[in-house]
Amino acid sequence: MDILAADIGGTYLRVALFSDGKLVKKVKIRTPRSGGKLRIAEEVYKLAMDLRGEKDIDRAGIAVAGLIDVRRGDVIRMPNNPIMSFPLRKPLEERLSAPVLVLNDCVAAAWGEHISRGVDNLVYLTLSTGIGAGAVVNGNLLLGKDGNAHEVGHITLDYRGRRCGCGGRGHWxxxxxxxxxxxxxREMASEWEGERTEAWKTALKGELDPPTLFSLWRDGDVFAEEIVFELVKINAAGISSVINVYDPEMLVLGGSIVLNNRDFVELxxxxxxxxxxxxxxxxxxxxxxxxxxxxxxxLSVLRRPRVLDTLSSPSKIKGKD
Ligand SMILES: [Zn+2]
Structure with a gap:
């Protein structure tokens, strides 16, 4: 079976072709940030056509770094992208003439790790442009009423803290x-009374991105060290909260910040x-x-989580919108 897979991330959009469960071809571009509601679906379709050549696509799976409506296959909110909300399943099913499954990215990764590792209680957690997780508990993929039962990046760690991209306050x-x-x-730099280091100067301009921060930290920059120690505490509190809630046997860590900075993760x-x-x-x-x-x-397309076929219709309970 030939499966089209797409990973719509905060920074990169990756599209790949899987044949009999193996990745055979992949392309990666920056995730579009403008161009209207259909732009991202169009981009996925274009890349898919380049990849597939003469082959037919039997099924497709799209994973998104954001809140989704799992029944409709729409993106409700992609916090780090100005396009924000957009349809995926319907336009892609029309163009590809194949069934399309849309899941949150970390949920898909959690299900994939559950299948490949054979572990029934597992959390996949990513530290990247955003922070997210997916959880498999006693072999069941957790989805919730809309498919977002795992939005751990929006756990409040500081109830007086700064605003998040989602609009909430003090989120991880x-x-x-x-x-x-x-x-x-930048906030830490404006209150810093120590040595005026290179990391401090870069931070004051709002330009201390993760690669620069971690490289200056390894060079012994004391301001970078201060920031990294704060981040160690924040992430330790966040990850512990996730473990306290889902009680997994295994925690699988992914995302660029984790994969590029294992010394930081050990701390x-x-x-x-x-x-x-x-x-x-x-x-x-x-x-x-x-x-x-x-x-x-x-893998979610190949071994579809049972829960997707048991989703009840939208609840009759009156919730607030
Ligand atoms: Zn948030």
Missing amino acids: EAMASGSAIPLFS ILQEMREYITNRMPFVDYAGSGEDAVLKGIA
Whole structure:
């Protein structure tokens, strides 16, 4: 079976072709940030046509870094992208003439890791442009009423804290995600009374992005060290909260910040002793690195989570919109 898989991330859009469960071809571009509601679906379709050549696509799976409506296959909110909300399943099913499954990116990765590792209680967690997770509990993929039962990046870690890209306050993602680090560092720089280092100067301009921060930290820059220690605490508190809620046997870590900075991750794991209640799970890194989400969504198409076929119709309970 030939499966088209797409990973619509905060920074990159990756599209791949899987044949009999194996990744055979892949392209990666920057995720479009303008051009209207159909732009992203069109871009996925264009890349898919370039990749497939003469082959037919039997089914497709699209994973998105954002809030989705899993029944309709629409993106409700992609916090780090100005296009924000857009349809995916309908326009892509029309163009591809194949069934399309839309899932949150970390949910897809969690399901993929569950299948490839055979572990029934597993959390996949990513520290990247955003912060997200997916959870499999006792072999069941957790979805919730719309498909967003895992929005851990929006756990409030500081109820008086700064505004998040989603509009909420003091969220983990607003402090420690790749997109928040330059803003968070700028605030820290304006109150810093120590040595005026290169990291401090870069932070004051709002330009201390994760690669620069971690490289200056390794060079011994004391301001970079201060920021990294804060990030260690914030992430230790966030990850511990996730473990306390889902109680996994295994925590699989992915995303660019994790995969490029394992020394930083080791510090976070040590610091978790301060915050964790449940027994510490076994921790591992995403097996397929930056392709974890692509592989996860392809596996979700191949071995569709049962829960997708048992979703009840929108609830009659009156909730607030
Ligand atoms: Zn938020």
